[in-house]
Amino acid sequence: MSSLRPFCLTAWLAAPAAAVLLLLAPAPQSHAQTQAAQATPAPAQSADPAPASPSQTNVAATSPEQRGITARAIDKVKQVAKSAGDVFNRVPCLPPKGGSKAMGSLPHVAGKLVAGQPVLIVAFGSSSTAGFGASSPEFNYPNRLAAQLRRHYPTADITVVNAGVGGEDAPEMMKRLQTQVIDVHPDLVIWQVGTNAVLRNLDPGDTAKMVEDGISRIQAAGGADIVLVDPQYSPAVNQRGESAGKMVKLLGKVAELRHVGIFPRFEVMRDWHENQSIPVESFVIADGLHMNDWGYACFAQLLGDDIIRSVGQIKLGVNVPGDVRTYRPM
Incomplete structure (x- = not known):
């Protein structure tokens, strides 16, 4: 039996790679492009707050090992983001033309x-x-x-x-x-x-x-x-x-x-x-x-x-x- 696999969004938000993704992502130009950026990377190991900008990150103060981990995380995020954008760029995701029955209240x-x-x-x-x-x-x-x-x-x-x-x-x-x-x-x-x-x-x-x-x-x-x-x-x-x-x-x-x-x-x-x-x-x-x-x-x-x-x-x-x-x- 498969084990439960939690996806914690706050942990993802805290990851340095997530901050880099936010900095690298272009501003949305249309609704379809906004829908495109949807991939959710796996949570990163670090629980430290993400830097607000590159200028606030002292790269020289990190160890080579830490820089290697961060670089790999950044590459992973960029790769997933590109793949996510490609999904809806090829074929837009649209709701049924006639509309669907309302889900009701939650x-x-x-x-x-x-x-x-x-x-x-x-x-x-x-x-x-x-x-x-x-x-x-x-x-x-x-x-x-x-x-x-x-x-x-x-x-x-x-x-x-x-x-x-x-x-x-x-x-x-x-x-x-x-x-x-x-x-x-x-x-x-x-x-x-x-x-x-x-x-x-x-x-x-x-x-x-x-x-x-x-x-x-x-x-x-x-x-x-x-x-x-x-x-x-x-x-x-x-x-x-x-x-x-x-x-x-x-x-x-x-x-x-x-x-x-x-x-x-x-x-x-x-x-x-x-x-x-x-x-x-x-x-x-x-x-x-x-x-x-x-x-x-x-x-x-x-x-x-x-x-x-x-x-x-x-x-x-x-x-x-x-x-x-x-x-x-x-």
Whole structure:
């Protein structure tokens, strides 16, 4: 079983390499170029404050070994930044032309941000959460999402934990729900589920019932905000179109009944292909199932946009259902 991989944004902000990236990055010229700078480097070892400018850094006072470590970190950051920019420079990441259904409110996350308290997000799921198909960990969706939220909330202490395990679906995820989700006391759980159930010909109704039970347990344990992510639109999934359609519909129904958010990944990815005329191979790798760097990056971007929009609604006192935790069985 894969271990949890936390992504601490405050540690990243403290790294000297991050400061160099900020100095080297050109000023954004358009919305598409702003979206491009999204890669999230792994946290650096140093916890010392980042220098404000090169003139404030006494390079001569550092040891050769320290200079070597810093230089390598700078090169890594520059390389990741260039790759990130290339992703959306080739193909812009645009929301569905017709718009997607509103995610709803995220009162727990909003409350923490308003109060200036740390926010913990758990990305729970299978291989597309773990990042299979991405060229490096920087390009999996939890890291891309973390980078986006850091940019939008620069003073917030936000941690994203990647709890994705390849090959799993609801039956296996339920076995680790307590230890890897509930016991870490998250503020937001992003639960990606259903794809492997479709590929295994499992009953979509059984999956929906397990997911509903898992949501009930998460809500009873502390009321974390929850966002479901349904299966991806890809050739392997589309070969079982009837089952995929049922899964998407039932997960949407669970989200509605339990008053949690849902990110309609299947519809978003189908829009890429059918309405935006993006070839499938531009967002899915050769196995016909998993997303590539662009697919993960655009998925994370649009998911992050929805999260930010939902948090913003809470701050403005809009769209805050009073019965957000009311239980209505399927």
